[in-house]
Amino acid sequence: MREIVLLWVGRRGAPAIEALAAEYGRRIRRHAAFREVRVRPEAGRERDPARAREREGERLLAHLAPGDTLVALDEGGTLRSTGELAGFLDGHLQRGRLVFAVGSDLGLDPLVLAAAREVMSLSPLTLSHELARVVLTEQLYRCLDLLAGGPYHRGDRAAVGYNHPRRRPR
Secondary structure, eight states, X not given: OOEEEEEEESOOOOHHHHHHHHHHHHXXXXXXXXXXXXXXXXXXXXXOHHHHHXXXXXXXXXXXXXXXXXXXXXXXXXXXXXXXXXXXXXXXXXXXXXXXXXXXXXXXXXXXXXXXXEEEESOSSOOXXXXXXXXXXXXXXXXHHHHTTOSSOOSOTTTTSOOOTTSOOO
C-alpha cells in the first residue's frame, strides 16, 4: 500500500489552517494511506534555540522506520514543479513509505537534513511552518490526483514535466 506520512513540529494552528490541512488530508486518502504526526515544540526555545531545534529533530527522527524515504522541507532545498513532484512521488511510493518533515519556526536540525533522501523547498518565499503544512498537503493531493488521471490539476498536463501513462487525455 502506498503510504505518506507528514511529520510536523508545532501546536495546532488557527481553525482555518486546521480545516484546510484536514480537507487535503481527506483528499490524499483517496489515493494513498496518509497520516499526520504532530511533534510538540521544545520548551525553552527562547533560551537555547539551537538545542531546541536539535531536540525537535530527535523527536522527528524517532518516527522513522527502516526503509522510510525522508523528505525534509527547507527553504534552501530543491524547488520542484508539480509535475516533477508527481514523478518523485510515483517513483518513491512504489518503494515504500514516504515521510515528509516540516520543522518549527526554528527550522529543521542539521541531523534531520542529513538523514533526508531529499531536501525540498516549496517556494523561494519564506513560509510559516503552518502555511508550509497546508501548501504541502495541497501539492501532495494535486500530484496524486494528477498521477491517477483525475481532474484537479487543470494546468497544461504536457507542461508539468511528467507524462504518466495512466493519465486520461483531456
